[in-house]
Amino acid sequence: MDDELILLNPGPACTSRRVKDAMLRGDLCHREPEFGELLAGLRADLPRALELDGHEALLVTGSGTAAMEMAVISSVREGRSILVVDNGVYGDRLLKIARANGITAHAVRPEAPDGDELTRWTTPIDPEAVRAALAAHPDVDAVAVVHHETTTGMINPIREIGAVVAESDAVLVIDAISGTGNEDQSLGEVGADIVCGTANKGLHGLPGVAFILCSDKGIERIQDVPARSLYLNAASYLKGQRDGNVPFTPAVQVCYSLDEALREYFEAGGFQARTKLYRERAALVRSGFERLGLEILVRPGARSNSVTMLHLPDAVPYDRLHDRLKERGYVIYAGQGALSSRFFRICTMGEIPWHRLERLEEALGESIHP
Ligand SMILES: Cc1ncc(COP(=O)(O)O)c(C=O)c1O
Structure with a gap:
């Protein structure tokens, strides 16, 4: 990492x-x-x-x-x-x-x-x-x-x-x-x-x-x-x-x-460039979620470009997923309230090198199926 x-x-x-x-x-x-x-x-x-x-x-x-x-x-x-x-x-x-x-x-x-x-x-x-x-x-x-x-x-x-x-x-x-x-x-x-x-x-x-x-x-x-x-x-x-x-x-x-x-x-180009970057990030990480079979909670058309709420895979408790990803260099976020036991969030906000987002799919895959 x-x-x-x-x-x-x-x-x-x-x-x-x-x-x-x-x-x-x-x-x-x-x-x-x-x-x-x-x-x-x-x-x-x-x-x-x-x-x-x-x-x-x-x-x-x-x-x-x-x-x-x-x-x-x-x-x-x-x-x-x-x-x-x-x-x-x-x-x-x-x-x-x-x-x-x-x-x-x-x-x-x-x-x-x-x-x-x-x-x-x-x-x-x-x-x-x-x-x-x-x-x-x-x-x-x-x-x-x-x-x-x-x-x-x-x-x-x-x-x-x-x-x-x-x-x-x-x-x-x-x-x-x-x-x-x-x-x-x-x-x-x-x-x-x-x-x-x-x-x-x-x-x-x-x-x-x-x-x-x-x-x-x-x-x-x-x-x-x-x-x-x-x-x-x-x-x-x-x-x-x-x-x-x-x-x-x-x-x-x-x-x-x-x-x-x-x-x-x-x-970097102001609002237009920043929002474009976030759209591109969302597309990149979501294509990885799809390949991993991770289901997004919010329907297309109502999704933001910076936060993705995902169903926790069967038999993978949030804490375990969190800790395995942290070992691989990524801090993910739990769902709030009633959503905490069934869902988790991945947010692509802030200064994140592109190659680290590219590697997220592999880290997630290893963390879900060790
Ligand atoms: C939509 C929205 N409003 C308000 C807040 C509250 O911000 P803070 O935690 O900085 O007080 C947050 C924090 O995540 C938020 O996402």
């Missing part, structure tokens, strides 16, 4: 030497003008990286969930509610965030016989169900949906949902965290008002910094919402970051690394 362990989990993802070395640019006080320049560069680069020119970026030190929580609590006005698409762990998390913060939340879920979780988690939401839920709850102020449900590697139809939401006054909040830079999101055409992203998945930065990208309507909304949290109040980040600073001590070195990751991203 090559020296480096390849992470095939959905973040934190492997990073390049340049990105890791950027951590060593030095110590910097975030009240100095140099940090203001770094922040201004990131705020300009992030919308451009996701082809969302015109959106304004707010960075927060924290994991992706910090961006989700900031988006949810900053998008619903007093006395109004949020409609959440719930067809996976992260949709469920959006709901939990709203409720934990005292915001009335309605869930819209795919139809599933007897509430079967597997069906619910592998069925993209029908935009007509969103339309019906909006009609049933006229007080909805924001609609939140996860684009790429990392739970199963399933894509929700955000463009169609965007068209439905555009017929109302609600703002559209998209959790684009596991698709940031790597999935074909066309966010510019979706009408997304608040987009949540993170440094360490498709952008190949390090974990510790997340962000929201806001349209003009999104900016208006966050200024019109009561402060429900001290740390995650988007309006105070907006005020501070427009003046070149941040309200709390930022993860300066992680910001350096994100800056370097974005340089690499643009040098």
Whole structure:
């Protein structure tokens, strides 16, 4: 095996030497003008990286969930509610965030016989169900949906949902965290008002910094919402970051690394090139899964390009498969919740040398049939 362990989990993802070395640019006080320049560069680069020119970026030190929580609590006005698409762990998390913060939340879920979780988690939401839920709850102020449900590697139809939401006054909040830079999101055409992203998945930065990208309507909304949290109040980040600073001590070195990751991203051809790479990776590893007889859970047409959920082969417990693959240089990822005993995930996010993906089939074969 090559020296480096390849992470095939959905973040934190492997990073390049340049990105890791950027951590060593030095110590910097975030009240100095140099940090203001770094922040201004990131705020300009992030919308451009996701082809969302015109959106304004707010960075927060924290994991992706910090961006989700900031988006949810900053998008619903007093006395109004949020409609959440719930067809996976992260949709469920959006709901939990709203409720934990005292915001009335309605869930819209795919139809599933007897509430079967597997069906619910592998069925993209029908935009007509969103339309019906909006009609049933006229007080909805924001609609939140996860684009790429990392739970199963399933894509929700955000463009169609965007068209439905555009017929109302609600703002559209998209959790684009596991698709940031790597999935074909066309966010510019979706009408997304608040987009949540993170440094360490498709952008190949390090974990510790997340962000929201806001349209003009999104900016208006966050200024019109009561402060429900001290740390995650988007309006105070907006005020501070427009003046070149941040309200709390930022993860300066992680910001350096994100800056370097974005340089690499643009040098390599930006969004179009990164999403093409992920499509090619998906095609490569999935042809190997097919030869090995490994069945993919999500139907074609609803699959992401970065996460593949596979049925565990008969008589191969997950832990054994995990350990055998780790000996061969690959870290795979378990299924979540009810899916953990029957399925596993292989994620092709981050800096992964192509030849290591080519060798994955052999390593998997040896691990399944020793
Ligand atoms: C779709 C999605 N949303 C949110 C998150 C939460 O991110 P974090 O674990 O960085 O808080 C994840 C993490 O994998 C995710 O995949």
